Amino acid sequence: MQGFFLSKQSLLKSLIQKSAAEALPEAKLPELAPWHTGVTKRQEEKSQRLHQQRVELYHHGEKLFLSVRPCFIKSLEEPR
Numbered sequence: 001m002q003g004f005f006l007s008k009q010s011l012l013k014s015l016i017q018k019s020a021a022e023a024l025p026e027a028k029l030p031e032l033a034p035w036h037t038g039v040t041k042r043q044e045e046k047s048q049r050l051h052q053q054r055v056e057l058y059h060h061g062e063k064l065f066l067s068v069r070p071c072f073i074k075s076l077e078e079p080r
Helices: 002-007 009-027 041-077
Strands: none
């Protein structure tokens, strides 16, 4: 097994050097943040505002459900 890798050692070294040389130009490109979507600041603010409204509506609905739920469960338990 070692003989196989020893015979391919020069090929492996050249591939490693070649891939390292190709990686250098790519490293110079400015990297965008992983969450960057290309939207404008105004669009981002609108998106955040709408998301906040959805969160508030969700919590409001959850409060309503929890306030009605005990009455609903009690009505199910009562014999008809």
